[in-house]
Every structure is written in structure tokens, then in C-alpha cells.
Amino acid sequence: MLELSRRMMLIAAAATIASTATSQVTLATASDPLPSWREGDAKKRIVTFVTETVTLGGANYVEPADRIAVFDNDGTLWSEKPFYFQAFFALDRIKTLAPSHPEWNDKEPFRSILAGDVESLAAQGEHAILEVIMETHAGLSVDAFKEIVSDWLVDAKHPTLGRNFDSLVFQPMLELLTYLRANGYETWIVSGGGIEFIRTFAERAYGIPPQQVIGSSVVTEFQIVDGKPELMRLPKIDFIDDKAGKPVGINKFIGKRPVFAAGNSDGDMQMLQWTTAGDGPRFGLIVHHTDDAREFSYDRQSSVGRLDKALDLAPSEGWLLVDMKLDWGKVFP
Amino acid sequence: MLELSRRMMLIAAAATIASTATSQVTLATASDPLPSWREGDAKKRIVTFVTETVTLGGANYVEPADRIAVFDNDGTLWSEKPFYFQAFFALDRIKTLAPSHPEWNDKEPFRSILAGDVESLAAQGEHAILEVIMETHAGLSVDAFKEIVSDWLVDAKHPTLGRNFDSLVFQPMLELLTYLRANGYETWIVSGGGIEFIRTFAERAYGIPPQQVIGSSVVTEFQIVDGKPELMRLPKIDFIDDKAGKPVGINKFIGKRPVFAAGNSDGDMQMLQWTTAGDGPRFGLIVHHTDDAREFSYDRQSSVGRLDKALDLAPSEGWLLVDMKLDWGKVFP
Numbered sequence: 001m002l003e004l005s006r007r008m009m010l011i012a013a014a015a016t017i018a019s020t021a022t023s024q025v026t027l028a029t030a031s032d033p034l035p036s037w038r039e040g041d042a043k044k045r046i047v048t049f050v051t052e053t054v055t056l057g058g059a060n061y062v063e064p065a066d067r068i069a070v071f072d073n074d075g076t077l078w079s080e081k082p083f084y085f086q087a088f089f090a091l092d093r094i095k096t097l098a099p100s101h102p103e104w105n106d107k108e109p110f111r112s113i114l115a116g117d118v119e120s121l122a123a124q125g126e127h128a129i130l131e132v133i134m135e136t137h138a139g140l141s142v143d144a145f146k147e148i149v150s151d152w153l154v155d156a157k158h159p160t161l162g163r164n165f166d167s168l169v170f171q172p173m174l175e176l177l178t179y180l181r182a183n184g185y186e187t188w189i190v191s192g193g194g195i196e197f198i199r200t201f202a203e204r205a206y207g208i209p210p211q212q213v214i215g216s217s218v219v220t221e222f223q224i225v226d227g228k229p230e231l232m233r234l235p236k237i238d239f240i241d242d243k244a245g246k247p248v249g250i251n252k253f254i255g256k257r258p259v260f261a262a263g264n265s266d267g268d269m270q271m272l273q274w275t276t277a278g279d280g281p282r283f284g285l286i287v288h289h290t291d292d293a294r295e296f297s298y299d300r301q302s303s304v305g306r307l308d309k310a311l312d313l314a315p316s317e318g319w320l321l322v323d324m325k326l327d328w329g330k331v332f333p
Numbered sequence: 334m335l336e337l338s339r340r341m342m343l344i345a346a347a348a349t350i351a352s353t354a355t356s357q358v359t360l361a362t363a364s365d366p367l368p369s370w371r372e373g374d375a376k377k378r379i380v381t382f383v384t385e386t387v388t389l390g391g392a393n394y395v396e397p398a399d400r401i402a403v404f405d406n407d408g409t410l411w412s413e414k415p416f417y418f419q420a421f422f423a424l425d426r427i428k429t430l431a432p433s434h435p436e437w438n439d440k441e442p443f444r445s446i447l448a449g450d451v452e453s454l455a456a457q458g459e460h461a462i463l464e465v466i467m468e469t470h471a472g473l474s475v476d477a478f479k480e481i482v483s484d485w486l487v488d489a490k491h492p493t494l495g496r497n498f499d500s501l502v503f504q505p506m507l508e509l510l511t512y513l514r515a516n517g518y519e520t521w522i523v524s525g526g527g528i529e530f531i532r533t534f535a536e537r538a539y540g541i542p543p544q545q546v547i548g549s550s551v552v553t554e555f556q557i558v559d560g561k562p563e564l565m566r567l568p569k570i571d572f573i574d575d576k577a578g579k580p581v582g583i584n585k586f587i588g589k590r591p592v593f594a595a596g597n598s599d600g601d602m603q604m605l606q607w608t609t610a611g612d613g614p615r616f617g618l619i620v621h622h623t624d625d626a627r628e629f630s631y632d633r634q635s636s637v638g639r640l641d642k643a644l645d646l647a648p649s650e651g652w653l654l655v656d657m658k659l660d661w662g663k664v665f666p
Contacts, residue, residue: 065536065542068544142584186544195585195588196588199588203398209398210587210588210589211401211519211586211587211588211589213588217585220581220584220585221577221581222577222578222580222581222603222607224606228610229580229603229606229607229610231580231581231584231607238585244554244555245555247555247562247564248553248554248555248564251475251553251564252528252550252553252571253544253586254543254544255528255529255532255543255544255546256543256544270555270562273557273562274555274562274564277561277562
């Protein structure tokens with residue numbers, strides 16, 4: 001009985017979203033839910049899959065409760081060049097904190113950051129990056145961290161595109177998210193980026209609420225501070241939601257195998273494998289960055305968002321390779 | 334725009350559930366959403382709170398997106414005596430596995446379990462219990478584990494009440510879950526028990542889908558087994574979702590502070606503190622087991638579900654103490 005009512009709720013919800021879809025994405029029309037996708041194989045395959053999985057009585061019908069769609073964030077829902085946007089946050093934060101840390105002027109990796117020497121920073125390797133993350137992402141409460149990130153997003157600008165970071169989301173992917181939700185899919189983010197970082201803007205930017213964001217995390221601890229309960233962020237890694245960690249994170253947070261997965265790099269390969277190895281209809285999608293004019297062009301040789309092994313696997317696994325340059329009529333909103 | 338559509342969706346969903354509520358819980362009527370709750374202060378406080386938080390324009394209105402309600406499981410949604418039901422699963426599992434482990438006849442804690450000597454088992458302490466959990470909950474895939482638990486739930490019976498474990502849920506709490514959902518609340522389980530264990534029956538028993546269950550977990554690992562991606566459960570604790578772990582789990586999975594929290598033991602104290610310390614209207618509820626005739630009666634002296642510190646805190650914190658014997662007209666469905 002409860003299950004029945006849940007299904008009715010989802011159908012009602014889908015109908016409501018469908019009826020209000022035109023007010024959400026001004027370009028969407030009843031006849032074309034993906035107006036920024038050029039006509040072609042990619043768009044056709046997506047529409048066919050979604051239509052079949054919601055066609056009651058069809059061979060590929062998927063129960064509403066199982067309509068789970070997962071999306072990588074960096075490079076899949078927004079840009080990730082010249083490097084992950086969260087790294088810009090970390091570097092800006094070091095600069096903000098520097099006045100109260102005079103010792104950083106003689107201490108790596110902080111010295112390089114304050115001197116604007118990104119190359120030297122990159123050469124210092126993983127340990128240096130971890131030190132920067134802990135200095136900028138820990139030692140404060142969850143609430144305080146969220147506020148700092150929110151404030152940063154208001155002010156910070158992308159170094160070459162000159163726009164706010166949270167405006168560098170991909171219009172075709174926004175339409176895909178809306179289209180899936182209109183068909184009863186729950187849309188989730190599964191990112192190697194920080195879970196609390198993404199949660200500060202995911203609802204506004206993507207329509208994805210905090211409880212549908214999975215990401216990397218630091219350990220948090222419950223403390224009573226001045227008689228008030230607080231959750232404090234400790235300088236210790238809790239979970240890395242990348243590569244083989246993605247299916248682990250999906251199982252931990254969602255507890256079922258998705259039907260639809262979208263990524264853009266080798267970090268998404270295991271998530272795509274886990275998703276599309278399930279029984280029944282499954283969809284794997286890879287955003288291939290091929291558009292140097294409107295965004296960026298990179299794959300096998302890139303240090304950020306490298307797409308190499310998953311690119312090799314795509315044809316045999318049946319994953320859709322989306323060619324940004326050819327398949328997308330528009331990149332940013 | 335997306336936020337607006339999400340709210341409309343929630344309102345539509347609430348309306349749908351409300352209109353189908355009578356078919357879900359046969360006793361429910363339009364005038365009384367909580368028929369198994371006797372008239373009195375407890376019922377009145379719950380109804381007043383829910384009504385106020387959904388009254389648009391009222392001082393205690395809560396946005397649909399913030400309507401998060403969290404429930405402990407053992408002792409709050411179902412019984413937990415003589416000990417946690419998951420422990421019965423573990424002990425039964427040891428007996429099932431015993432034929433292929435002849436060495437267990439001479440090895441503790443297995444010897445005691447196979448001899449039915451629960452007292453001796455309990456005396457062996459935490460290490461023995463952990464060994465039993467790892468032997469019965471790890472070393473297999475997530476999918477295989479779920480199947481074993483599901484099968485066990487079909488056959489196993491409570492030792493004194495003689496009913497299937499998943500029928501020993503509390504009717505008044507089922508009504509409360511339905512009532513909250515009918516008012517746009519998302520209902521979550523936040524349990525010290527195993528997340529995958531609870532997920533096997535939570536949707537059927539409580540109408541709570543897998544992605545709204547938070548619990549304790551073992552580490553899982555993504556592996557390619559015979560060319561097929563699998564998630565394997567390793568004999569290593571990942572997270573203990575109890576006491577101070579509960580607000581940590583809530584923040585990790587939900588990313589926002591609940592408005593409503595229900596528990597029954599000191600293991601729920603920090604969850605109640607975290608929830609009710611938030612700004613605006615908050616509700617803390619403790620199920621007090623006072624009914625030896627229909628269920629069990631225990632609090633400060635119980636080794637399972639001890640309610641001592643939280644019982645002391647309840648009056649000053651304003652948490653509602655539900656007296657099972659007085660406040661519930663019915664205990665089980």
C-alpha cells in the first residue's frame with residue numbers, strides 16, 4: 001500500500017514538473033525537451049531511452065522507484081579547466097587567510113600560492129595539495145564552511161571565461177536533468193569534489209537538493225561548543241568519491257544501482273561500469289570535451305579530467321559519447 | 334525557477350498522498366490522521382506542530398525543502414527486545430554457516446552461539462560481537478547479502494512474540510510517518526543498525542526507500558569478479574551511526590538539519606540535540622517503553638536501548654516523552 005502511494009506520488013510529481021517545464025527552461029517546448037541538443041544520434045538515443053523506460057507495458061519499462069540517474073559534476077555538469085573550480089576556492093582561501101599566517105611566506109606550499117606560482121605548486125605533488133585542502137576545508141564548523149563557500153561563489157570569477165563559476169554549467173545538461181526529472185527520475189550528483197562544497201550551489205544551479213549530492217568528504221565530529229551542538233570539520237579525509245569510490249559512494253548513499261550514469265573522465269569509469277552492468281535497460285553517457293572555441297578541448301593527455309581508458313571502453317560498453325562541438329547547439333546558459 | 338517547480342512538486346505529492354491516505358492505513362480518517370494515538374497531550378503536540386509548520390504565512394511555517402524528519406529504528410519504529418533483531422539474524426546465520434565451519438565447535442564465540450549459550454556470548458564482550466558481525470555480514474557481495482537478509486526475514490520469528498520480525502513495527506509510528514509525508518515531510522531512518530540490513534525491508538515496512546536510510550556500515554570495495562562489477566563487503570567497520578555518530582550521519586547523507594527527530598534511547602540523544610538546537614520550529618520525540626503487557630517495559634537499567642541521560646534531558650529540552658502504555662491505543666498493526 002505504501003509502495004503504491006509512493007508510485008502515485010511520483011507520477012503526480014512527474015506530471016507537475018512536466019506541466020511547469022516551460023517555465024523552468026525558457027527554450028524548452030512540449031515537442032522538444034532538449035532544445036540545446038542538436039538533432040542527431042546522441043539526442044535520439046537519449047530521448048528513445050527515456051521514452052522507453054517510462055512506457056508502461058513496454059519491454060524496457062523501469063519502475064519509478066528504480067529511476068535513479070547519477071551525474072559526475074566537474075566536466076560533466078560544469079567546466080573543470082584550467083583546473084577544478086574547487087581548487088580556485090582553496091587558493092583564494094589561502095590568500096584570504098594569509099594575513100593571519102605570516103609564517104606562510106617562508107613555508108611551502110603556501111609560499112608558491114601566495115606568489116601566484118601555480119606550476120611550482122603543482123610540482124609539489126599530492127602531499128602539498130592535501131595540505132592546502134586541509135588548511136582551507138577543515139578546522140571550522142559545517143555551517144561556517146558553507147557560508148564561506150557561498151560568499152566566495154558570489155565574488156569569484158573564472159580566470160579566462162570571466163564569468164562566475166556557478167554560471168559555467170552546461171545548458172544541455174541542465175535540460176537533460178530537467179527532462180529526466182520530468183519523467184520521474186531522481187537526479188543525483190556523484191562527484192570527486194567536496195560534498196559540502198557542491199551542496200552550497202547544487203540546488204540553485206541544477207535543481208538537485210543537498211540530500212542528492214554524493215562527494216568526497218572530511219571527517220566531521222559532533223561537539224558541544226559553548227553549550228551549542230556543532231558539527232566540526234576535522235583535517236582528516238573521510239571518503240574519496242572518485243574512480244572505484246564512485247560505485248561505493250552510490251551504494252552507500254542510494255542503496256540501489258542507477259539506471260542512468262553520466263561522466264566525462266576516467267574517474268567516472270567504474271560508475272559507468274557499475275551502472276550499465278545491471279540487468280534491464282541502462283544508459284551510460286560520456287561528455288567528450290571537443291570544443292576549443294566555446295569551452296575546452298581535451299581528453300587522453302589532460303591532467304584534469306583525463307579521458308583515456310573510458311574512451312577506449314565506450315564503444316564495446318555501448319556508452320554514448322557526446323561530442324560537445326557537434327552535439328551541443330549551445331554550451332553555457 | 335527549479336526551486337519553485339520542486340516546491341510545486343512537493344505540494345502535488347502531499348496532496349496525492351493525503352488523498353490516498355485512507356487506502357494506506359485502514360484506520361485513518363480525514364479527521365484523524367493518528368487513530369492509534371489516544372487523545373491527549375502527546376497527540377495534540379504532534380498535530381499542532383505539523384499543522385503549524387505547513388501553515389503558509391504562519392510564524393512556524395517551514396519550507397517544504399526543509400521538512401526533514403529523522404527516526405531511529407530499533408525501539409522507535411520496531412521492537413528491540415530481548416535484543417536487537419539484527420543480532421538474531423547474526424546468530425541464525427552462524428548456525429546456518431556452521432556445517433562448513435567444523436572448527437567453530439571449539440572456538441569462541443561460535444561455540445557458545447551454537448550451544449545456545451547467549452549469556453556466555455554476552456560475557457565475551459565487544460570483541461566477540463564484532464567477530465560475529467564480521468563473520469555474518471562481510472565477505473560477500475552487497476547483492477548476496479541483501480538476498481540472505483530478505484530470505485531470513487521471511488522465515489525467522491521473534492522468540493517470545495512469535496511473529497515475523499518485520500511485523501513488529503509500531504502502528505502509531507507508521508501513522509506518524511504517513512502523516513508527516515502527507516504534509517510534505519521527507520522521512521528518514523537514522524539507525525545504529527546496519528544500513529543494508531534495514532534497506533531490505535524499510536520500503537515495505539515503513540514506506541521509506543533505500544536512499545532515505547542511514548545506518549552503520551562495513552567498508553565495501555568495487556571489484557571486477559569474473560568480468561562482472563561487484564561491490565564486496567569487507568570485514569572492516571566503515572561507520573558507526575550511533576550516539577555522536579547520528580548527527581554526523583545526518584549531515585553526511587542529508588546535508589541539512591532535520592526539523593523533526595524521534596528516538597527512544599541515549600543513542601539518539603545527540604541526534605535530538607542537533608535537531609532541536611536549530612533555529613525556528615523543531616520537534617524532539619522519545620518513545621518511552623512503559624508497556625510490559627503489550628510490548629516491553631524498560632529504560633535506565635536496560636542494556637539494550639538504555640534511556641537514561643536523554644530521559645533526564647527531555648523536560649529541559651522540551652522533547653515529547655511518549656508513554657507507550659498511556660499514549661498508544663494500539664502497539665502493533
